[in-house]
Amino acid sequence: MESKKFSLKTALSSAYGDLKNEISKHFEDSEQELKLVHELIQTAIFQEPIDDSKFAMEHLIKLMSAKYSTHPEIVNLLERLFITQLWNDITKPPNMLADYSYRSSDGSDYSRLRLFLQIGKAGSQYARSTSTSKPFNQLPDASKIFDELMKRNKFIPHPSGISATLFYLAILITHDLFNSDPQNPSIDRNSSYLDLSPLYGNSNEDLAKIRTGVLGRLKPDTFADSRILIQPPGVGALLIVFSRNHNYIANYLYETGKFKDDEHLFQTARLINCGYYLRIILHNYLKTIIGLDRTSSAWILDPTKPYGNNNLLLTPLPTGIGNQVSLEFNFIYRWHPAISEADEEWINNEFKTILGMDDPENVDINTFIKKMKEWSSGLPEDPSEWTFNNMKRDKNGKFNDSVIAEELIKGTEKISGSFGVNNVPLCLRIVEITGIQATRALGVASLNDFRKFLNLVPYTSFEDMTADKEAAAKLQALYGDINNVELYPGLMTEKTKPSNTIGSALALPFTISRAILSDAVNLVRNDRFHTDDLNQHNIAYWDWKNLEIPDEQLAAGGIIHQLFYKNLPNCYPQNSSYALYPFTVPAKTKEILKERGDDLWTKVNYNTPNLQNLK
Ligand code: HEM
Numbered sequence: 001m002e003s004k005k006f007s008l009k010t011a012l013s014s015a016y017g018d019l020k021n022e023i024s025k026h027f028e029d030s031e032q033e034l035k036l037v038h039e040l041i042q043t044a045i046f047q048e049p050i051d052d053s054k055f056a057m058e059h060l061i062k063l064m065s066a067k068y069s070t071h072p073e074i075v076n077l078l079e080r081l082f083i084t085q086l087w088n089d090i091t092k093p094p095n096m097l098a099d100y101s102y103r104s105s106d107g108s109d110y111s112r113l114r115l116f117l118q119i120g121k122a123g124s125q126y127a128r129s130t131s132t133s134k135p136f137n138q139l140p141d142a143s144k145i146f147d148e149l150m151k152r153n154k155f156i157p158h159p160s161g162i163s164a165t166l167f168y169l170a171i172l173i174t175h176d177l178f179n180s181d182p183q184n185p186s187i188d189r190n191s192s193y194l195d196l197s198p199l200y201g202n203s204n205e206d207l208a209k210i211r212t213g214v215l216g217r218l219k220p221d222t223f224a225d226s227r228i229l230i231q232p233p234g235v236g237a238l239l240i241v242f243s244r245n246h247n248y249i250a251n252y253l254y255e256t257g258k259f260k261d262d263e264h265l266f267q268t269a270r271l272i273n274c275g276y277y278l279r280i281i282l283h284n285y286l287k288t289i290i291g292l293d294r295t296s297s298a299w300i301l302d303p304t305k306p307y308g309n310n311n312l313l314l315t316p317l318p319t320g321i322g323n324q325v326s327l328e329f330n331f332i333y334r335w336h337p338a339i340s341e342a343d344e345e346w347i348n349n350e351f352k353t354i355l356g357m358d359d360p361e362n363v364d365i366n367t368f369i370k371k372m373k374e375w376s377s378g379l380p381e382d383p384s385e386w387t388f389n390n391m392k393r394d395k396n397g398k399f400n401d402s403v404i405a406e407e408l409i410k411g412t413e414k415i416s417g418s419f420g421v422n423n424v425p426l427c428l429r430i431v432e433i434t435g436i437q438a439t440r441a442l443g444v445a446s447l448n449d450f451r452k453f454l455n456l457v458p459y460t461s462f463e464d465m466t467a468d469k470e471a472a473a474k475l476q477a478l479y480g481d482i483n484n485v486e487l488y489p490g491l492m493t494e495k496t497k498p499s500n501t502i503g504s505a506l507a508l509p510f511t512i513s514r515a516i517l518s519d520a521v522n523l524v525r526n527d528r529f530h531t532d533d534l535n536q537h538n539i540a541y542w543d544w545k546n547l548e549i550p551d552e553q554l555a556a557g558g559i560i561h562q563l564f565y566k567n568l569p570n571c572y573p574q575n576s577s578y579a580l581y582p583f584t585v586p587a588k589t590k591e592i593l594k595e596r597g598d599d600l601w602t603k604v605n606y607n608t609p610n611l612q613n614l615k
């Protein structure tokens with residue numbers, strides 16, 4: 001960055017040299033004026049702060065209107081620089097609108113560009129990123145692709161020690177963004193934003209079912225999306241932490257005395273709760289995914305940073321313009337190989353019960369949809385009565401803290417699965433086959449066309465695409481030509497990035513690792529409620545430290561432990577790796593922290609928290 005600025009300055013100096021010559025040709029005693037002109041150019045280009053007590057602007061106006069007035073060529077240039085500077089001060093289109101600060105129930109109106117009110121609203125069609133350049137040749141049976149290249153034969157543990165709990169958050173994120181209509185897979189029933197749709201739902205009807213209507217609160221331990229009930233119980237446990245966090249925030253706001261009515265308290269608490277969710281995604285989830293825990297640097301990848309101002313050299317990077325997730329992203333984010341062994345067993349049993357069969361892998365799609373529908377229509381109308389994993393609610397409707405904490409703690413001990421060929425649990429066979437068929441029906445591109453779209457070099461051969469010789473041979477037999485490989489089967493079988501390194505700790509398949517970041521940056525930056533409208537006024541001057549526990553240092557910038565300590569009191573010791581670093585298995589956490597080269601690793605407790613006396 002420095003060297004770029006240096007070379008720009010060099011270029012600038014030569015342009016300034018010409019102007020200087022021009023001015024000194026016509027005027028004597030112009031040293032002061034030249035300095036002024038130089039400053040004008042500097043501030044126009046580098047956005048350096050202006051010390052207005054020096055009256056530079058007034059001097060400039062005097063020069064243009066009096067001394068230089070007989071030299072229109074100089075005045076024209078200075079005037080242009082001056083007007084450019086003034087014009088650039090104001091963001092276009094506007095960053096914020098007055099009194100326009102609450103999330104809608106269905107994700108409409110999340111773009112501040114009022115022409116795009118509908119963008120990313122629940123019930124919209126998926127966006128499409130890229131099309132196929134030439135027709136596919138004959139495609140193999142989707143079931144054959146699953147059986148030969150995707151099916152888990154033997155569990156392969158994740159090489160970077162990533163825990164199941166990281167994927168519990170990943171599942172909340174995917175259930176926030178994606179909710180395909182089984183009758184019409186081009187429709188996404190959720191909003192295309194990180195707005196905790198699994199908690200708050202996607203309509204006014206959903207909200208009415210989970211809100212108490214009093215003081216902005218949600219019903220105890222309640223969430224809106226019933227799909228979470230048939231995910232491993234750690235996913236529901238994590239969502240309940242966010243549900244409790246909403247109520248914690250609403251109470252806190254009420255006690256400040258600034259708000260009285262339910263709607264204002266609810267909406268403000270939702271904005272803040274979604275803010276914590278995003279902060280966890282950036283400071284814990286993304287940090288683990290790209291391996292930043294291994295360094296003592298505080299740097300994180302933050303897509304919300306304002307780069308809004310124009311300057312003469314860099315175009316602005318807008319925020320809050322709205323987002324619509326793509327169908328491609330839906331498949332890029334299907335991370336079924338990551339499911340841990342224990343969670344695979346759990347879901348297998350759950351499917352056996354719901355489908356009423358011993359071999360859920362053999363169910364046909366119509367039966368699957370029908371049985372799932374029967375299951376969901378058998379749930380209580382009121383989500384505050386739902387339970388999962390046979391957990392019981394107490395007389396106030398709450399689950400026992402330690403029962404919730406236990407699922408998250410167990411998740412941190414479960415090693416997740418490795419990405420790459422042959423690691424998708426067998427019970428998801430029908431889901432995967434139907435998925436591949438949907439991509440065909442909707443015209444999703446080939447892997448190579450998608451790579452070209454991302455400006456990545458296309459694969460030239462099957463060996464180039466996958467490091468696994470056996471997989472390469474199977475792909476060759478099924479697809480014939482490397483350019484014939486479809487996006488989703490390709491993503492599930494391509495080579496994976498190295499593990500245990502800064503930059504790629506999640507060891508994702510190559511194309512996924514790049515695509516996921518492009519989609520993530522867009523969906524966060526384009527949400528006005530994660531950028532300009534998360535301003536202090538709209539969040540009632542909420543201090544993000546309100547949840548903070550004194551061991552901030554121990555978390556190395558992480559946030560998630562604050563939610564655990566606040567909403568699952570007494571379940572974790574103060575310095576527990578299970579709260580501070582839940583996304584890697586504890587033995588791995590120790591190894592990673594040692595790599596930082598400081599003594600942080602000696603201060604963390606790696607023992608399983610003892611919940612016995614809390615039950
Ligand atoms: C034990 C864990 C998991 C189970 C039981 C599971 C189950 C399922 C099922 C049944 C579907 C089909 C849903 C439908 O078509 O309505 C599905 C779709 C999907 N899964 Fe998973 N999954 C698990 C883990 C994951 C993980 C770790 C991710 C990624 C982080 C993920 C991402 C997705 C996505 C993006 C879809 C498409 C959703 C949609 O189009 O609405 N899943 N999964």
Ligand SMILES: [Ca+2]
Pocket residue numbers: 176177190191192193194195196197
């Ligand atoms: Ca959403």
